[in-house]
Amino acid sequence: MSRGFACFNAGSSSIKFAVYEERGADLVATGRGEIDGGDACTRLLAWAPDGTPVQDTALPAHADHGAQLGAAVEWIESHLAPARLAAIGHRVVHGGNAHAGPALVTPALLEVLAALAPLAPLHQPHNLDAIAAMAHLHPGLPQVACFDTAFHLANPRVARLYALPRALADEGLLRYGFHGLSYRHIADVLPALEPRARGRVVVAHLGSGASMCAMIEGRSVATSMGFSALDGLPMATRCGSIDPGLVLHLLRSKHLDANGLEHMLYRDSGLLGLSGVSGDMRALLASDDAAAREAVDVFVYRIARELGSLAAAAGGLDVLVFTGGIGEHAAEIRACVCAQAAWLGVRIDPDENLAGGPRLHAADSAVAVWALPADEESVIARETRAVVDGYPS
């Protein structure tokens, strides 16, 4: 009987999951799904490997994270046959400095990962909840933690250091970067599409969380997120980079304590905070509210600025890739970013862009431009198999 691998990508507002079956050396996706949701209407959506929707079920409004995970597991188990579940892989956003690759889950590892939760409060607790729920449902089945941070761990030291007292860096107060599983996926698939894939590449992962990464030879050299997943671009509800002087001012003048400030910066800011309308890009693009338009403008402006910064880190720009829900689907955002990147030689074909690509660049573009789906789950599946088989991935 072939081996099956279940993959979880548990985020702040959604749980993505996928099932892979081992066929010889290959891992083949046999189904994927997502539990998305507003409290009023939490839905389990699932798709066949060719993208055909196969399920759209409303879960009870009161379904908590545990109940949502249970629904995902039920779906996975009913779609495993003829494979048998061999291991479960999880996206864990923060692995700290100790993990340059995936790791088998052990009680000692869970302790280390729990201590990192304050650095990624929208993610790490959900990731660890998913591991605990699976340990309860499948005691004894190997589980593997696949880290967002691992892809960036080899960034040059100058890219990782903050200009703070040196002892703090020795304690681990460094830039880490996130979305590493998504960047690894792009690094893996790009060479088959793009002749300059091993050159100077910037990837924009634009989803609810958003970051950008500069790569050379398929390896991260710099990224927009830092010590926490709050840094860099503005996101659905996170502020992105702000002046630390502003944080001090807010603490003093608004009588906020650390928890209140954390709530403001992680949950009430970003596109939601700026627009007062929504953190969802679809809603902002459909809105005729001036503040919604301004939020979109700020998002685009900050991506364009970050692109210049990352091109500087890479020593130029050969390839630009858009990925994540916004990067893959929002042609208007891609068009606006590329218009602001014309100085770098970026030219896209408007028809290709509207059609979703994947190849977007015009014939006279100095920079290749692609829109590619994010697929963190395929990386989780591969890393999970490698760990249970005892191979480094």
Ligand SMILES: Nc1ncnc2c1ncn2[C@@H]1O[C@H](COP(=O)(O)OP(=O)(O)O)[C@@H](O)[C@H]1O
């Ligand atoms: N067709 C679309 N047009 C614009 N934005 C879209 C579209 N489809 C999805 N998005 C946006 O993608 C974001 C979610 O991206 P995703 O990568 O799924 O997020 P997550 O970070 O939760 O994994 C949301 O802001 C959503 O509005």
Ligand SMILES: CC(=O)OP(=O)(O)O
């Ligand atoms: C790290 C991060 O922001 O992840 P996500 O985009 O899944 O929220």
Ligand SMILES: [Mg+2]
């Ligand atoms: Mg995501």
